[in-house]
Amino acid sequence: MIELKVNGEVRAVDVASDTPLLWVVRETLGLTGTKFGCGMAQCGACTLHLDGEAVRSCVTPISRAAGKEVTTIEGLPEEVRGPLQRAWIAEDVPQCGYCQSGQIMAAAVLLRENPKPTDADIDDGMTGNICRCGTYLRIRKAIHRAAGGGA
Numbered sequence: 001m002i003e004l005k006v007n008g009e010v011r012a013v014d015v016a017s018d019t020p021l022l023w024v025v026r027e028t029l030g031l032t033g034t035k036f037g038c039g040m041a042q043c044g045a046c047t048l049h050l051d052g053e054a055v056r057s058c059v060t061p062i063s064r065a066a067g068k069e070v071t072t073i074e075g076l077p078e079e080v081r082g083p084l085q086r087a088w089i090a091e092d093v094p095q096c097g098y099c100q101s102g103q104i105m106a107a108a109v110l111l112r113e114n115p116k117p118t119d120a121d122i123d124d125g126m127t128g129n130i131c132r133c134g135t136y137l138r139i140r141k142a143i144h145r146a147a148g149g150g151a
């Protein structure tokens with residue numbers, strides 16, 4: 001058994017120690033907001049937070065999450081999620097939506113580390129999160145909106 005804290009709740013999972021965290025979150029725990037894209041740390045669809053840092057859960061073995069705090073899109077605290085979610089709606093960001101929970105998880109870390117990012121800071125911070133629908137400009141506007149309290 002491996003114990004980890006997921007969205008504030010201690011969970012024990014009976015999986016091999018090299019099982020990707022993404023599999024545990026989606027398959028074992030049923031938290032399907034985190035998406036599988038490439039499986040190779042290339043697209044960011046699987047981004048969640050491990051002890052507050054954005055990680056690619058598709059290449060993070062569950063052994064690395066043992067004893068740590070995992071936060072998925074479902075468990076992002078309201079004070080973090082609310083402004084981002086409202087900005088996303090105001091800017092009409094998602095198209096197919098597939099990449100968007102990973103984008104929001106990445107944006108949450110970006111804004112915590114840099115509450116007033118420039119365009120370049122946003123482009124840098126979000127560079128590992130690919131959107132096949134090309135919503136980058138709207139994501140950038142939404143991050144500015146969330147940062148400015150105009151969400």
Ligand code: FES
Pocket residue numbers: 035036037038039040041042043044045046047056057058059
């Ligand atoms: S699914 Fe993890 S980075 Fe693409």
Ligand code: FES
Pocket residue numbers: 094095096097098099100130131132133134135
């Ligand atoms: S909204 Fe479709 S992949 Fe980003």
